[in-house]
Amino acid sequence: MKNQQAHVILILFLLFINTALQLTAQNIYKDSSVPIEARIKDLISQMTLAEKIGQMQQNHLSKKNDEVFNEIKLGKIGSFLNAGDINDKFELQKIAVEESRLGIPLIYGRDVIHGFKTIFPIPLGQAATWNPEIVKLGSAAAASEAAEVGIHWTFAPMVDISRDPRWGRIAESCGEDPYLAAKMGSAMVEGFQGNDLSSESSIAACAKHFVGYGAAESGKDYNTTIIPERYMRDIYLPPFKSCIDVGAATLMSAFNDINGVPASGNEFTLKRVLRDEWKFDGFVVSDWASMTEMINHGFCADETEVAYKSVKAGVNMEMVSQSYANNLEKLIKEGKVSEDLINEMVEGILRVKFRLGLFENPYKQLKEKSQTLSAEHLTAARESAEQSLVLLQNTDDFLPLSKLSKTIAVIGPLADDAQAQLGCWSPDGDPENSITPLKAIKQLLGEKTKVIFAAGLDNCRSTNTEKFAEAVTASKAADAVIMILGEDDLLSGESHSRAFIDLPGAQEELIKTIAETGKPIVLVIMAGRPLTFGNIVKDVKSILYAWHPGTMGGPAIANILFGNVSPSGKLPVTFPRTVGQVPIYYSHKNTGRPPSENQLGIKMGTPENPVGFASYYLDVDYTPAYPFGFGLSYTTFEYHDLKLSSNEILMGGKIEVSATIKNTGKYDAEEVVQLYVRDLFGNVTRPVKELKGFKKIHLKAGEEKVVTFSLSTGDLAFWNIDMKYAAESGDFTLWIGGDSQKGLKADFKIK
Numbered sequence: 001m002k003n004q005q006a007h008v009i010l011i012l013f014l015l016f017i018n019t020a021l022q023l024t025a026q027n028i029y030k031d032s033s034v035p036i037e038a039r040i041k042d043l044i045s046q047m048t049l050a051e052k053i054g055q056m057q058q059n060h061l062s063k064k065n066d067e068v069f070n071e072i073k074l075g076k077i078g079s080f081l082n083a084g085d086i087n088d089k090f091e092l093q094k095i096a097v098e099e100s101r102l103g104i105p106l107i108y109g110r111d112v113i114h115g116f117k118t119i120f121p122i123p124l125g126q127a128a129t130w131n132p133e134i135v136k137l138g139s140a141a142a143a144s145e146a147a148e149v150g151i152h153w154t155f156a157p158m159v160d161i162s163r164d165p166r167w168g169r170i171a172e173s174c175g176e177d178p179y180l181a182a183k184m185g186s187a188m189v190e191g192f193q194g195n196d197l198s199s200e201s202s203i204a205a206c207a208k209h210f211v212g213y214g215a216a217e218s219g220k221d222y223n224t225t226i227i228p229e230r231y232m233r234d235i236y237l238p239p240f241k242s243c244i245d246v247g248a249a250t251l252m253s254a255f256n257d258i259n260g261v262p263a264s265g266n267e268f269t270l271k272r273v274l275r276d277e278w279k280f281d282g283f284v285v286s287d288w289a290s291m292t293e294m295i296n297h298g299f300c301a302d303e304t305e306v307a308y309k310s311v312k313a314g315v316n317m318e319m320v321s322q323s324y325a326n327n328l329e330k331l332i333k334e335g336k337v338s339e340d341l342i343n344e345m346v347e348g349i350l351r352v353k354f355r356l357g358l359f360e361n362p363y364k365q366l367k368e369k370s371q372t373l374s375a376e377h378l379t380a381a382r383e384s385a386e387q388s389l390v391l392l393q394n395t396d397d398f399l400p401l402s403k404l405s406k407t408i409a410v411i412g413p414l415a416d417d418a419q420a421q422l423g424c425w426s427p428d429g430d431p432e433n434s435i436t437p438l439k440a441i442k443q444l445l446g447e448k449t450k451v452i453f454a455a456g457l458d459n460c461r462s463t464n465t466e467k468f469a470e471a472v473t474a475s476k477a478a479d480a481v482i483m484i485l486g487e488d489d490l491l492s493g494e495s496h497s498r499a500f501i502d503l504p505g506a507q508e509e510l511i512k513t514i515a516e517t518g519k520p521i522v523l524v525i526m527a528g529r530p531l532t533f534g535n536i537v538k539d540v541k542s543i544l545y546a547w548h549p550g551t552m553g554g555p556a557i558a559n560i561l562f563g564n565v566s567p568s569g570k571l572p573v574t575f576p577r578t579v580g581q582v583p584i585y586y587s588h589k590n591t592g593r594p595p596s597e598n599q600l601g602i603k604m605g606t607p608e609n610p611v612g613f614a615s616y617y618l619d620v621d622y623t624p625a626y627p628f629g630f631g632l633s634y635t636t637f638e639y640h641d642l643k644l645s646s647n648e649i650l651m652g653g654k655i656e657v658s659a660t661i662k663n664t665g666k667y668d669a670e671e672v673v674q675l676y677v678r679d680l681f682g683n684v685t686r687p688v689k690e691l692k693g694f695k696k697i698h699l700k701a702g703e704e705k706v707v708t709f710s711l712s713t714g715d716l717a718f719w720n721i722d723m724k725y726a727a728e729s730g731d732f733t734l735w736i737g738g739d740s741q742k743g744l745k746a747d748f749k750i751k
């Protein structure tokens with residue numbers, strides 16, 4: 001009897017232990033003290049296949065209804081983009097967390113590209129600051145404003161190298177250069193994500209569009225790209241690598257066909273490079289239906305093949321289309337896709353959800369006192385805009401204008417267009433918060449100066465010249481004319497490519513008409529891309545390029561025009577003289593017949609007699625209108641004393657390169673000191689120049705500073721003839737200067 005009792009007790013005890021163990025096992029993924037990898041493992045082990053596939057689906061929330069609620073309950077959705085306001089987000093999250101079997105939180109994504117409510121300059125403008133610190137600040141401000149309304153994840157930064165101004169998405173990019181884009185893109189990642197992804201003010205970044213999207217043939221959006229592997233690795237991939245190096249949580253696979261294989265089914269880029277070589281452990285989301293569009297590309301016959309090719313390549317999450325949801329289970333049953341691969345895909349997604357702290361804090365929201373549109377954010381947006389403005393021309397030092405001017409005419413359809421200045425991809429920006437240039441100029445000048453405004457045109461695209469007369473009258477009454485022209489926000493961004501990149505509508509005609517009054521003109525151009533304006537440069541004294549400068553664009557422009565701040569922006573992209581020169585970029589190859597100086601100076605559109613057989617045009621200079629890195633200041637800078645710690649670097653070693661920069665003018669100002677290198681001979685040909693360093697420095701009038709760069713042989717590596725990433729011994733030239741064309745020059749060798 002006693003024995004029997006002991007037996008029962010033992011069984012009960014074992015049962016108890018078993019249940020306790022099971023309970024603990026079940027709760028491992030919920031236990032924040034357990035390392036993330038163990039939590040992921042535990043959670044995956046408890047998920048059904050359907051739940052795993054559910055995590056791989058991202059939906060756009062068009063409306064909330066029972067069907068949506070039910071899908072969340074069944075664990076069929078892992079993420080939403082554009083999930084409504086904070087209440088909508090909480091409502092859906094509550095279902096996910098409390099009513100789905102495992103309570104896996106949803107992750108909410110949104111395009112927070114260059115600001116949320118406080119809109120900063122478009123990314124191309126931010127790149128023109130050449131100031132990673134201010135770029136980081138801008139993204140941190142955007143993150144905190146977005147985090148206030150429960151956004152967890154932004155689809156930025158966009159680090160597509162863009163060398164074609166026809167492409168509307170150049171506005172969203174950091175320009176043409178891999179080095180600059182890498183610095184700017186990674187600064188954005190750091191700004192969005194902060195030091196700790198789980199902090200309430202951090203949102204996950206998404207480096208996009210992986211990869212090569214900016215190389216769209218003929219600048220037409222979504223177009224085919226043909227990028228040899230060496231160019232892919234030397235030019236298009238490095239900015240993504242830099243974003244990953246600073247911890248970018250996610251990536252987005254692009255729309256484009258790369259050498260015959262669309263980016264969202266591309267095993268070379270997504271698997272070999274991203275996973276095998278770079279060891280990326282976050283997740284990849286497809287672009288909007290970019291997976292199912294592989295049917296249109298002619299790469300997949302149906303959605304089953306789409307799911308197969310995308311999952312094999314390594315797209316973890318499908319944005320909007322549903323090929324995974326509808327096909328993965330079947331593919332697994334048929335043995336074409338293994339559940340291990342699905343586990344791997346889901347792990348990446350869960351890892352980011354854990355890192356964001358969503359399991360502990362599914363209703364994650366920045367709860368501190370609201371920073372949205374705070375004085376601090378607005379100041380940062382203004383400073384970012386100020387630093388983004390590029391002074392392209394300043395004949396007779398016409399700018400800055402005197403604050404004592406009696407009458408100023410402000411002309412142009414963009415002078416008081418609160419929406420246009422926000423630029424593309426600012427879905428949460430409210431024009432009500434914009435301070436326009438007209439408003440800011442009036443504010444800055446006060447009562448003593450009369451400011452007369454005439455739009456001249458209904459909008460920047462208009463060809464109706466009826467309102468010219470009013471603009472002429474205003475100009476005649478003024479001491480100086482400020483014309484604010486360019487492109488409105490509609491003319492750039494996704495699917496907004498242009499074949500002509502001059503001032504649209506009758507704007508050139510408007511400039512000519514105002515110039516006939518004889519009044520000096522300052523031209524401020526807002527645009528989402530480099531524009532060509534060859535014919536009108538002589539009609540105006542000064543040209544200030546303002547991109548789309550954001551909420552605080554007006555005060556930034558006014559501060560520069562009237563000399564409160566000296567311009568310090570530098571071009572992140574080469575400006576062509578005419579669209580026929582595109583693609584034109586500073587780091588081109590030399591060719592076998594580089595043009596010589598006597599092939600310069602050909603007037604636009606007038607074919608000359610051939611003067612030799614060289615790589616140039618008969619009807620336009622081969623040089624750009626404004627080179628990469630270019631931008632004037634109100635002061636002058638003198639570069640001298642270029643010093644190299646040695647003229648030889650041993651392979652694996654480094655040298656210090658320095659120059660002294662003196663502010664020789666009358667204004668305190670900032671200068672971007674740039675270091676370029678040319679590898680003279682390689683086992684594959686090398687570009688005529690490559691940016692290898694830059695520093696933005698502040699110099700008071702008369703002040704000088706020594707700027708030092710460290711240059712290692714690693715910095716000079718490239719993908720060589722054997723497709724090895726290595727520097728080669730031999731001869732090099734370097735330049736330190738204020739743009740990509742001029743600079744102090746020295747030679748050195750790698751031994």
Ligand code: BGC
Nearest residue numbers: 081111155208209287288494
């Ligand atoms: C764009 C992406 C964007 C996504 C979500 C797509 O059309 O290409 O850049 O993040 O939409 O809005």
